[in-house]
Amino acid sequence: MEHEKQGFVSKYVFSYDHKMIGKQYFTLAMSMGFIGGILAVLIRLQLGFPSKPWPFLENLFPVGMASGIMTPEFYVSLFTMHGTIMVFFLLSLLPVSGFGNFLIPLQIGARDMAFPFLNMLSFWTVVPGAIIIIISFFVEGGAAASGWTAYPPLSAIRSAIPGSDLGQTLWLVGMIFFVASFTMGGLNFVVTILNLRTKGLRMMRMPLTTWAQFVVGILGLLSFPALAAGALLLTFDRSLGTSFFLPAGIFIGDTLMPHEGGTPLLWQHLFWFLGHPEVYIIMLPAMGFTSDILATFCRRPIFGYRSMVYAIGAIGTLSFLVWGHHMFVSGMSPFLGSLFVVTTLAIAIPSAVKAFNWLFTIARARIQFTSASLFGLGVVSLFVTGGLTGIFLGTNATDIQLHDTYFVVGHFHFIMAGAGLFGAFGAVYYWYPKMFGRMLSERLGKIHFWITFVAYYAVFFPMHYLGVSGMMRRIYDPNVYEYLQPLQPVNLFITISAFVLFAGQLIFIYNYFASMRTGAPATANPWNAAGLEWSAPAHPGHGNWEGEIPPAHRWPYDYSEPGKKRDFTPQWEA
Amino acid sequence: MAKVSSWTTGATAPIDAARTSSDRRHINRLGLLVALGGITMLFAAFTSAYIVRSGGGDWTALELPPVLWMSTGLILVSSLTLELARRAFRDRNLASFRSWSAATAALGTGFLASQYAAWLSLNEAGIYLQSHPKSSFFFVLTGVHAVHLLAGVVALLALFGLAAAGRLVPGRSDAPTLTAIYWHFVGGLWIYLLAVLSLLG
Numbered sequence: 001m002e003h004e005k006q007g008f009v010s011k012y013v014f015s016y017d018h019k020m021i022g023k024q025y026f027t028l029a030m031s032m033g034f035i036g037g038i039l040a041v042l043i044r045l046q047l048g049f050p051s052k053p054w055p056f057l058e059n060l061f062p063v064g065m066a067s068g069i070m071t072p073e074f075y076v077s078l079f080t081m082h083g084t085i086m087v088f089f090l091l092s093l094l095p096v097s098g099f100g101n102f103l104i105p106l107q108i109g110a111r112d113m114a115f116p117f118l119n120m121l122s123f124w125t126v127v128p129g130a131i132i133i134i135i136s137f138f139v140e141g142g143a144a145a146s147g148w149t150a151y152p153p154l155s156a157i158r159s160a161i162p163g164s165d166l167g168q169t170l171w172l173v174g175m176i177f178f179v180a181s182f183t184m185g186g187l188n189f190v191v192t193i194l195n196l197r198t199k200g201l202r203m204m205r206m207p208l209t210t211w212a213q214f215v216v217g218i219l220g221l222l223s224f225p226a227l228a229a230g231a232l233l234l235t236f237d238r239s240l241g242t243s244f245f246l247p248a249g250i251f252i253g254d255t256l257m258p259h260e261g262g263t264p265l266l267w268q269h270l271f272w273f274l275g276h277p278e279v280y281i282i283m284l285p286a287m288g289f290t291s292d293i294l295a296t297f298c299r300r301p302i303f304g305y306r307s308m309v310y311a312i313g314a315i316g317t318l319s320f321l322v323w324g325h326h327m328f329v330s331g332m333s334p335f336l337g338s339l340f341v342v343t344t345l346a347i348a349i350p351s352a353v354k355a356f357n358w359l360f361t362i363a364r365a366r367i368q369f370t371s372a373s374l375f376g377l378g379v380v381s382l383f384v385t386g387g388l389t390g391i392f393l394g395t396n397a398t399d400i401q402l403h404d405t406y407f408v409v410g411h412f413h414f415i416m417a418g419a420g421l422f423g424a425f426g427a428v429y430y431w432y433p434k435m436f437g438r439m440l441s442e443r444l445g446k447i448h449f450w451i452t453f454v455a456y457y458a459v460f461f462p463m464h465y466l467g468v469s470g471m472m473r474r475i476y477d478p479n480v481y482e483y484l485q486p487l488q489p490v491n492l493f494i495t496i497s498a499f500v501l502f503a504g505q506l507i508f509i510y511n512y513f514a515s516m517r518t519g520a521p522a523t524a525n526p527w528n529a530a531g532l533e534w535s536a537p538a539h540p541g542h543g544n545w546e547g548e549i550p551p552a553h554r555w556p557y558d559y560s561e562p563g564k565k566r567d568f569t570p571q572w573e574a
Numbered sequence: 575m576a577k578v579s580s581w582t583t584g585a586t587a588p589i590d591a592a593r594t595s596s597d598r599r600h601i602n603r604l605g606l607l608v609a610l611g612g613i614t615m616l617f618a619a620f621t622s623a624y625i626v627r628s629g630g631g632d633w634t635a636l637e638l639p640p641v642l643w644m645s646t647g648l649i650l651v652s653s654l655t656l657e658l659a660r661r662a663f664r665d666r667n668l669a670s671f672r673s674w675s676a677a678t679a680a681l682g683t684g685f686l687a688s689q690y691a692a693w694l695s696l697n698e699a700g701i702y703l704q705s706h707p708k709s710s711f712f713f714v715l716t717g718v719h720a721v722h723l724l725a726g727v728v729a730l731l732a733l734f735g736l737a738a739a740g741r742l743v744p745g746r747s748d749a750p751t752l753t754a755i756y757w758h759f760v761g762g763l764w765i766y767l768l769a770v771l772s773l774l775g
Contacts, residue, residue, distance in 0.1 A: 194604060232714065240704060273619070
């Protein structure tokens with residue numbers, strides 16, 4: 001391919017190259033994730049040491065931590081923005097927009113995405129969204145404070161709480177940018193995968209990572225418009241006096257609001273119609289990464305490939321039919337609730353198919369313990385833990401007790417946040433050589449894994465205990481209730497573990513940036529992996545392959561075939 | 575495929591991953607269909623909100639302004655003229671193509687004007703966006719639809735400009751067909767919205 005001389009702007013800023021756009025998403029997502037992590041540390045600071053003054057923090061947050069004590073208003077903004085940033089700007093952007101863009105053309109043998117300009121546009125649409133979200137911390141009243149789910153009336157009445165005013169407006173604007181960008185990306189994924197596969201690469205020969213990204217693209221395209229519709233109606237309620245979501249009889253202070261007839265539940269339906277597929281938008285790529293990584297490092301073909309593909313499809317389909325399980329306590333008809341219980345628990349079937357297939361891939365394999373495979377195994381562990389607690393929340397009888405407690409916080413940090421994050425980490429360790437032509441430090445990677453794994457369980461496992469004991473999900477100071485006071489040591493333990501967890505991520509950030517310069521130079525296929533992406537040069541240029549694009553002669557999981565000298569046969573070899 | 579000269583200094587052109595121009599045509603059409611799927615979901619979400627909200631106690635009927643029938647007539651005729659434009663393009667009659675696409679853009683603009691007249695007539699009757707839930711939905715649905723139709727008008731004007739500049743090549747350029755698919759979709763969407771607004775609630 002041509003290697004024209006490129007200016008800095010065209011190479012690093014307005015790049016058309018899917019790999020550079022993927023890395024741009026990486027940079028953005030990691031920066032946002034770092035901020036989201038700091039917010040988590042602040043949240044835990046309050047819960048571990050309720051209302052203790054930290055005078056030095058007053059300098060950083062003169063309003064939110066006036067005289068060093070966190071205000072309740074600042075606390076609600078913190079968890080709102082922590083959720084928003086982590087769910088959308090880290091866990092969606094990194095595995096989907098980042099890895100999707102970077103990997104799809106390499107894995108299917110295409111020179112680029114189907115619409116390179118749209119791809120660039122989609123990145124530069126999400127950047128203003130991210131900036132607006134961050135800026136909202138510095139407006140009067142502070143950032144949005146109605147939870148990442150933005151339930152009305154808190155999110156709909158500007159005078160409800162300080163964060164309901166400008167902060168919530170900026171939240172909505174930022175999310176509209178995000179939705180626009182993400183749907184453009186999804187469109188690109190779907191069209192690229194359907195149309196640009198190399199010769200011989202039938203759909204049923206695609207790596208599971210690409211399969212996951214394909215379904216994620218469809219999920220995003222079908223679910224995010226519902227959020228866009230809801231956000232538009234919410235904006236009208238906030239600014240133009242309509243009553244889509246606002247019922248009559250709301251008092252703010254002594255003032256009766258003029259709204260009437262609306263229903264906050266309508267927002268919940270629209271939000272969770274997006275919100276639940278969004279969980280799988282985060283989870284499915286991690287499942288794909290895990291499958292590819294485990295096959296490579298177990299030197300085994302992935303067990304049950306066909307069932308894995310069907311499971312991805314089944315999870316994607318079912319994800320549209322389960323949103324009601326977020327609303328069991330909203331007063332919905334018990335009959336309807338039971339229906340959602342059935343659809344929710346049905347997801348256990350494809351999920352179990354995936355978990356067992358991973359276990360059968362691992363079973364009796366001689367696993368090569370690299371940082372990537374450790375994180376892959378971590379995904380399996382977190383996924384099983386989070387899946388089991390999901391059964392309690394998916395059943396309305398138990399959910400009514402556990403709803404909005406720390407049990408929920410523990411559950412989704414395992415299955416969605418945790419497994420999603422571990423999958424992304426595994427993917428970074430696995431594909432970094434292809435991204436930067438250098439290897440990450442394995443030693444630092446393993447230290448990073450063990451700190452993260454142990455600290456992750458230490459932070460989130462005890463939360464189930466807190467939840468069963470009745471600690472509320474969004475409480476500012478649990479000590480105001482006498483029955484929660486005995487739980488303070490647990491909260492302190494979680495807080496200290498959270499600090500360790502955060503510190504462990506600094507190792508990763510150091511490894512990621514330092515290895516770009518000092519990492520050992522990578523070969524084109526450092527892991528002896530069979531996937532098509534490893535046929536590209538160590539650090540592929542724009543266009544990915546120097547000569548012809550290699551055809552696919554087989555699926556990407558031909559490891560340890562009996563009777564063959566080499567323990568793998570690359571996808572591009574006949 | 576044609577390389578797009580970039581507006582940034584020294585930028586290299588994007589690489590077209592399509593192997594042939596027929597691949598590219600296929601990709602563009604699929605991309606458009608997928609985008610239409612997203613737009614469909616947007617209006618499906620609005621419709622479900624509409625149905626839920628219409629069950630509320632304060633739901634009041636709204637007499638639709640008669641000028642909407644003119645809008646409907648304009649949009650139907652515009653689909654016809656656009657097909658005539660497409661036929662002219664297929665027959666390599668660029669002059670005729672230009673006039674029919676200009677006529678379509680004019681009809682589209684007429685549709686927008688007619689919708690605006692409908693809003694004004696409601697306002698004159700004292701009905702505003704925030705008056706009652708049905709009027710809220712009326713303004714939101716027609717407004718969001720108008721934005722999508724406006725995008726279609728822009729596309730038509732771009733077609734006209736490209737044709738005038740000699741940049742549309744019959745037999746190679748697929749832009750007229752892509753625009754037509756979008757235009758018919760947005761037209762059909764209006765019929766759907768009209769049915770929702772007049773039949774439901």
